Amino acid sequence: LNCDGAVGQADCNRGVGGALRDSAGNFIWGFADQGPAGLDVLATECAAIHMGLLKAAELGVSDFLVASDSQEVVDLLKGDEELWSNLGNIVDDIRRLLAELCVRDIFFQPRSGNRVAHSLAQFGLREQVHSFWDGFAPPWLVSLLVTDMEGG
Helix, strand or coil, X not given: CEEEXXXXXCCXXXXXXXXXXXXXXXXXXXXXXXECCCCCHHHHHHXXXXXXXXXXXXXXXXXXXXXXXXXXXXXXXXXXCCCCCHHHHHHHHHHHHHHHCCCCEEEECCHHHCHHHHHHHHHHHHHCCCEEEECCCXXXXXXXXXXXXXXX
């Protein structure tokens, strides 16, 4: 499950997106949505992972890997530090979901291997509507699926 967040430059809009692929890189499902307004970059990245995990739970998916192009988020989620803030609430829920869904690992994936999730987050930022694709990627995403496999 590759996830990413996008932050608009001119306003407080946010976008989140992610895609679940099998071990061969084949698209299983993906999502794009507006993120919670006004979050900073770190919190937006966390919101994307949170939404991806909630979708996996809804669909009964477990035993998978999670990738993010934010090393800071990966370190935060792998740590055990308690955060007494609004960010701490989402981090706690992500950690709970990681355990409940038997997520094997969460790891840093450079942008060169995370272009699909980045493109989906940009779509969510731009369109500001909930979108979900099951089984077939939208046509504009297909070439990025190949590029991610080559770069990742």
